[in-house]
Every structure is written in structure tokens, then in C-alpha cells.
Amino acid sequence: MGTSLNNALSRKYNGLELWEIIVIVLSAIFLVVLAVSIWLTFRRKKSRPSSTQIPLSLHIPPSVPEEIKEIRVDEVSSTNGDANGYPSISEKFGDKEPEKGVAAVVAAESENGGDSSRSGSFNHMEKKDGSSSVSSANHLTAPSPLSGLPEFSHLGWGHWFTLRDLQMATNQFSRDNIIGDGGYGVVYRGSLVNGSPVAVKKLLNNLGQADKDFRVEVEAIGHVRHKNLVRLLGYCMEGTQRMLVYEYVNNGNLEQWLRGDNQNHEYLTWEARMKILIGTAKALAYLHEAIEPKVVHRDIKSSNILIDDKFNSKISDFGLAKLLGADKSFITTRVMGTFGYVAPEYANSGLLNEKSDVYSFGVVLLEAITGRYPVDYARPPPEVHLVEWLKMMVQQRRSEEVVDPNLNTKPSTSALKRTLLTALRCVDPMSEKRPRMSQVARMLESEEYPIPREDRRKRRSQNGTTRDSDPPRNSTDTDKSEYIDLKPEAG
Secondary structure (H helix, E strand, O other): OHHHHHHHHHOEEOOEEHHHHHHHHHHHHHHHHHHHHHHHHHHHHHHOOOHHHOOHHHOOOOOOOHHHHOOOOOOOOOOOOOOOOOOOHHHHHOOOOOOOOHHHHHHHHHHOOOOOOOOOOEEEEEOOOOOEEEEEOOOOOOOOOOOOOOOOOOOOOOEEOOHHHHHHHOOOOOHHHEEEEEOOEEEEEEEOOOOOEEEEEEEOOOHHHHHHHHHHHHHHHOOOOOOOEOOEEEEEEEOOEEEEEEEOOOOOEHHHHHHOOOOOOOOOOHHHHHHHHHHHHHHHHHHHHOOOOEEEOOOOOHHHEEEOOOOOEEEOOOOOOEEEOOOOOOEEOOOOOOOOOOOHHHHHHOEEOHHHHHHHHHHHHHHHHHOOOOEOOOOOHHHOEHHHHHHHHHHOOOHHHHOOOOOOOOOOHHHHHHHHHHHHHHOOOOHHHOOOHHHHHHHHHOOOOOOOHHHHHHHHHHHOOOOOOOOOOOOOOOOHHHHOOOOOOOO
């Protein structure tokens, strides 16, 4: 066999043996490949800018899992309907009846730029007389925390931060910068290269759980905008690191201000408490009623309501949030939340919908009225559970005795009764009897006691009878100034 192979390779073609022809062809192919490689390398180097000109945050980010890329939160414009057929906020809450309805609570909020899902479209400007106007973003606007940073995102929203960016912002994640921690991870105060303060939420390095927590928060508020929601500015994904970057809210949270656990040991006035709670109600109404799919926060409590330097509320911590599509009235999920705030039907069965948030908000409302914790075992047995104690006090016609003793100026009788009634409706054990958050906001803003007249008319038309529990309007002791001047002062 070896002899026949030698004979074949020794056969001559045009004066050259076959093996010589094979060597020449292979050498030619090698030289061509080498030449093409050198040419491509030269072109690539010629077109690439100097590495010293590349900003830190423009290095190519790591690949993003498909499930995170495919986040779909309906972007509801304040003026136009969605291309998929979802109504705009104004359309969804438009009401032909000449009364202050949800349009004034939610749609008007959208128009002043706080909750437009397309950030930067409009700017809300407050006038000295308390009125508001909507102006183009080209006019005077509050500076963005991301101004001056390269606009780059791998998810189609927000800003992609490198690990080095956030290490520099938080002084290498210094313990001195920690402003919160929990089972989810640690929150650090940071300062971006442009000087903007931020809160960096560093999720635990359990990769599977970190990815899940990351995806939950991004899905919940990555695309939504409302002036009473903490804004998610961006994210970091490098190796096992998963971090979320939020705007920094610099004035503590509602729990601290109700307990006097702040720098000056001060307490909120009644007017300031109402301002914070009305803003929170409007933000929840936006999450529940103005976007599709709706967002159920699942952990509404006083410590998750942050307060800025103008005493505006901002809901934070969406780590337990769930999305609820229009085709579902509820979902079944593992019971999560904070003891004392969890709705009874959710705690007993795991059935979750937006009415669970309504219950939690009702508990927060009772906290603000009384200054008490939802559950306090240091108190006598009848007073341990705030909701049950409040119901007992109202039944005994002792509602004046439940007001927080740290309030120097007590609320008017009608304001107290209106707020108590609103809270007790929110914590109704029957979830279907709880009001929507847009109704809650209207009830808190109303100057009528106990329910705005339009709500009473609707109830009477539905029931066909007048309920004895609806007392006549009593406006003699309603202090209108508490809804005009909402500047908080130390109580």
C-alpha cells in the first residue's frame, strides 16, 4: 500500500510531482489567510478610538438574561393612549360627572409630570398661589441625577453602572455609607461622579435569589414614573453582583417621624401627616389603576414611605412586588410582608390582589393618627393590636382619645372622623368592601364628613336605600387651611 501511495505522489503533472503541487497549494492558502488577518487587524485598529477616550461607563456590559430583557410594563402617556390599546391615564379615569373624581386624583398627577411613564416629557411647576402648570421639558426643570453621565443602557431604560462606578460612589462600599440592610441585601448612600446623591441597593450574592430580586424590582418600577415613588435610576450587573441605583431621599421615613426618631427628635404635624398620606395614596392609585399590568407592592408600611426635604412621600422597596394582569382578579403566592400590615385574606389563603395594599395603607393611616405601632406587646392586652383597639374605641365613641399625644395641635373633629372612617374602610376584613386607592385619596382630600356626597349618591343608587350610618354633612369645624398650607413644622 505504501508503494502505491509513493507512486501516486511521484506522478508528474506539467513537470511537477503531485506532492510538490499539494505543498504549493497549501502554502498559498496559508499566505492568503495570513494576509487577510493582517489587513483586518489593521482596519480594526485604525477605526478604534484611543482607549483613553472611552468613558468608564461605556465598556461593554455583560450579557443580560432574556427574562430581564423581555420586561414589558405598559408605558401610559398622560396624553395619548397606548399603541396596544391600553387607555391613557386621562382616558382611564375620565368621568363625565361634574365632580372631583379619580381624574383629579390620578390623571391630574400624571399631567404634572410626576407620574408620566416617559420620564422627562413634562415638568410640573408649582406656583406661589398653590396652582400648578405643565410645561415642556425644554423649560426650567429639576436637574436629573443622571445629568452629565453617558446615556447607555442594556435594558432600554435607566443607566448602566459598572461595578467600579458604584465602588467609587460608595467609597468602596464603606460601612460608614450603610443606610439600611435586611434579608435582601444592604443599601449604601453614594455620590455619583456628577455629584448627585444616590442610594445603592446591593443584593445578596446568592446568584439565583439576587437575579430574582433584581428582576422583581425592575419589572415593578423600571419604567414607571410618579412623584411619590422612589425613582429607579439604573443598575449594575457584573459577575455575581446585582445592584440597583435609586434616587436618594434625604429626610428619613414616616416611621421615624411618627416616633420622633429623627435628628432633631421632632414629630410631624397633622397637616404634614395628611400631605404624606395623600401622596402615598395617589402613588398606590397609580400603581393599581393607571398602568397595565398593575403593580401590587405587597409591603406597604410606614418605614417604606420615605420623606424628602419638602415632606413629600415616596414609596420605596419594591422587592416583594407582584404584577397583576388585567385578566386576573388575584394571584396565589407565598405569604410575604410585615406582621401587622398583612391583609387577613392574604395571610390565610395566599390570595393576593391590590386590595391587600389597601389594607396595609389603612394600617399606616391608623399609625399616623395614633402614633402607635401596628402590634405592640408592651401595651395592655386590649391595645396590643392597633386595628382591633381602634375599632373598639370608635364603637365606644371615644375616637378623640386615640389621637397621637405628641401632636401639639390636634386635628378638627370632622378631620379626625373623616380620617378614621377612611382608615377603617381600608382595613375592612372583607376585601371586596375596601375602597380603591383613588377613592381613598379623594376621601382624605375631601372637606366633607364622612364621605364625599358623590360617593353617598352612588351608594344610594346602588342600594336603593339610604343607610342610617351616613350622618349629615358637618362642615362647621372643618379647618380648610389644613388643605391649603401643607408646610410641615415640628410638632
